[in-house]
Amino acid sequence: MTKIWTKYLRGTVKIKVVGEDAERFLNYCLKNNIQIWEIRRKNETELELHMYTDDALHIRTTLRHMNCKFVVLHRRGAPFIVRKMVSRGGFVSGIVIFFVIVFFLSNMVWNIEITGADPKTEHHLQKVIQEIGIKKGKLLFRLPDPREIQYMATEKMDEVTWIGVTLEGTTFHFKVVQKELPEEIQSTGPQHLVAKKKALVTDMFVEQGQPKVERNQFVQKGELLVSGQIGKDKNIRTVSAKGKVFGEVWYYVQVTLPQKTTFGTYTGERMDKHYLSLFGWRVPVWGFGDVTYKDYEVDEDENTFRMFKWEVPISYVKREIYESESVIREYTAKEAVKIAKQMGDEEIEQQMEEDSKIISGKILHHRIDNGKVSVSMYYKVIENIAKEQPIIGGD
Amino acid sequence: MAQWRQKFKRWMTHSMELPADVVMDLPRITMIGHLHIYIENHRGVKRFSNNELCLFLEHGELLVAGNNFVLKTILPEEILLEGKITDVRYIDIS
Numbered sequence: 001m002t003k004i005w006t007k008y009l010r011g012t013v014k015i016k017v018v019g020e021d022a023e024r025f026l027n028y029c030l031k032n033n034i035q036i037w038e039i040r041r042k043n044e045t046e047l048e049l050h051m052y053t054d055d056a057l058h059i060r061t062t063l064r065h066m067n068c069k070f071v072v073l074h075r076r077g078a079p080f081i082v083r084k085m086v087s088r089g090g091f092v093s094g095i096v097i098f099f100v101i102v103f104f105l106s107n108m109v110w111n112i113e114i115t116g117a118d119p120k121t122e123h124h125l126q127k128v129i130q131e132i133g134i135k136k137g138k139l140l141f142r143l144p145d146p147r148e149i150q151y152m153a154t155e156k157m158d159e160v161t162w163i164g165v166t167l168e169g170t171t172f173h174f175k176v177v178q179k180e181l182p183e184e185i186q187s188t189g190p191q192h193l194v195a196k197k198k199a200l201v202t203d204m205f206v207e208q209g210q211p212k213v214e215r216n217q218f219v220q221k222g223e224l225l226v227s228g229q230i231g232k233d234k235n236i237r238t239v240s241a242k243g244k245v246f247g248e249v250w251y252y253v254q255v256t257l258p259q260k261t262t263f264g265t266y267t268g269e270r271m272d273k274h275y276l277s278l279f280g281w282r283v284p285v286w287g288f289g290d291v292t293y294k295d296y297e298v299d300e301d302e303n304t305f306r307m308f309k310w311e312v313p314i315s316y317v318k319r320e321i322y323e324s325e326s327v328i329r330e331y332t333a334k335e336a337v338k339i340a341k342q343m344g345d346e347e348i349e350q351q352m353e354e355d356s357k358i359i360s361g362k363i364l365h366h367r368i369d370n371g372k373v374s375v376s377m378y379y380k381v382i383e384n385i386a387k388e389q390p391i392i393g394g395d
Numbered sequence: 396m397a398q399w400r401q402k403f404k405r406w407m408t409h410s411m412e413l414p415a416d417v418v419m420d421l422p423r424i425t426m427i428g429h430l431h432i433y434i435e436n437h438r439g440v441k442r443f444s445n446n447e448l449c450l451f452l453e454h455g456e457l458l459v460a461g462n463n464f465v466l467k468t469i470l471p472e473e474i475l476l477e478g479k480i481t482d483v484r485y486i487d488i489s
Contacts, residue, residue: 023443031471036469040464040466041464
């Protein structure tokens with residue numbers, strides 16, 4: 001006996017039954033499971049009642065047998081609204097088009113704001129942003145999400161420390177923190193050059209100052225290389241010693257490398273699946289079928305649609321599925337040692353300054369245990385060993 | 396024979412505490428003040444007008460009188476009547 005709201009979906013009519021014996025009609029309805037409600041007696045011969053539209057169409061002939069007529073008073077429900085909408089197609093399609101337009105406009109980039117950058121950086125950032133694809137009039141759901149944009153932009157811009165990207169409604173805000181490049185400190189003060197580390201001096205270029213060491217001389221850390229005091233006896237002048245002193249330095253590097261490693265790689269096979277997410281419920285749009293790969297990794301990208309400034313619970317989800325496989329790499333002892341040496345070379349190269357040079361690298365010894373190869377290496381490197389040391393209270 | 400069955404049914408309701416309306420096909424009438432009357436187990440409408448509803452029952456008839464009657468719902472076994480009810484009466488119970 002509960003009120004069924006689906007009544008509205010099926011469509012109901014209010015009809016007037018005119019006839020001498022309307023009760024017979026009521027009993028007929030009861031017997032044939034025709035639902036009727038809100039029955040009212042208007043007068044001796046008239047009965048007003050509600051029923052479903054489709055039922056009303058079937059009872060016409062039966063009513064005629066009972067010497068009754070019926071008149072439809074009014075119609076309610078979805079079927080009639082649909083019919084009306086069809087007959088006023090222009091109006092309805094206008095409304096639909098309006099919402100579609102508003103929807104698209106809400107999902108467009110309307111403005112790009114950059115704050116905190118000087119004009120040059122701003123120009124560069126604008127270019128970078130355009131490269132990524134953010135332009136006025138672009139659809140938001142086809143762009144990567146702000147975090148990704150932030151990452152990409154920061155990667156591409158060298159002159160900034162940080163770029164904050166936020167999306168507010170239809171405006172992209174870029175907040176730029178520029179790198180404060182430190183001004184080069186002109187060390188004009190009086191200074192000596194001393195050794196940075198233990199080394200064998202191989203070469204030296206002295207711009208200013210009094211060299212205190214010679215080639216092939218062995219120096220200890222902190223030893224004076226180039227003095228800032230020039231002249232003799234009473235004519236001593238203090239200057240800022242400048243120059244480069246190259247020395248042979250020794251490095252000891254130890255590399256441990258497992259002989260057998262397992263790692264995952266992508267095979268290059270991939271498939272994309274596209275979904276439309278409605279209230280968290282995913283409807284596949286494109287890319288059907290099961291994933292046929294044995295091992296795979298999934299990369300998911302979700303873009304939420306907007307209406308005006310609100311996010312609607314509908315979003316576009318793109319899943320990229322990459323086939324992966326695990327590869328076992330195994331080295332023989334000989335290979336492992338070779339690879340370890342390469343790794344050692346790389347490590348040294350990373351540590352070195354610009355004008356340094358490796359002159360020799362030698363394996364001291366290598367040991368294999370538990371499937372691991374450890375290699376100790378010895379490097380001879382020529383590098384600038386000079387370090388400025390201010391002369392304090394120079395007289 | 397029929398009478399014997401009636402008696403048996405009555406005895407059953409008495410001794411086994413079964414609801415009488417289920418066992419004996421009697422109407423179950425629920426009234427909410429004088430506003431609503433809800434009748435289950437009827438056998439069709441005999442007469443319906445603004446101030447009177449007469450229903451067939453398994454045995455006899457039920458007459459509901461009052462005014463401003465509206466049959467809110469009518470299903471094969473049940474009826475919900477709305478209006479101002481003044482009288483509920485059984486007729487012709489055999």
